[in-house]
Amino acid sequence: MELQFYTTSHCQLCDLAEHLLIHTPLAEPMPVDAIDIAESEALVNAYGTRIPVLRRTDTGAELDWPFDQNQLLAFLEP
Numbered sequence: 001m002e003l004q005f006y007t008t009s010h011c012q013l014c015d016l017a018e019h020l021l022i023h024t025p026l027a028e029p030m031p032v033d034a035i036d037i038a039e040s041e042a043l044v045n046a047y048g049t050r051i052p053v054l055r056r057t058d059t060g061a062e063l064d065w066p067f068d069q070n071q072l073l074a075f076l077e078p
Contacts, residue, residue: 001076002031006053008038013065017052024069026076 005021007014021032037043037051047053054063054075063075 001078002033002057004055004057005032005034006037006043006047006051006055007034008036008051011051014052017054017065017067020067020069020072021054024072030076 003021005018007018035043037047050064052065054067054072055061056075061075063071067075
């Protein structure tokens with residue numbers, strides 16, 4: 001599984017989500033692709049009021065902020 005992390009610069013909530021993602025203990029490292037929504041009008045329209053958002057590439061499931069470590073771990077379960 002790989003994660004897409006929808007974010008943008010100067011986003012304090014995105015920084016909090018990134019910190020949580022980095023400091024959540026996982027059994028195996030997980031690839032994360034950070035996507036700056038500012039690079040696409042379509043992404044701004046889709047995620048502009050929702051970021052930060054994590055998206056699983058295997059299922060397409062999305063986890064919108066706010067989330068905590070328990071919610072993140074549950075989201076990452078196979």
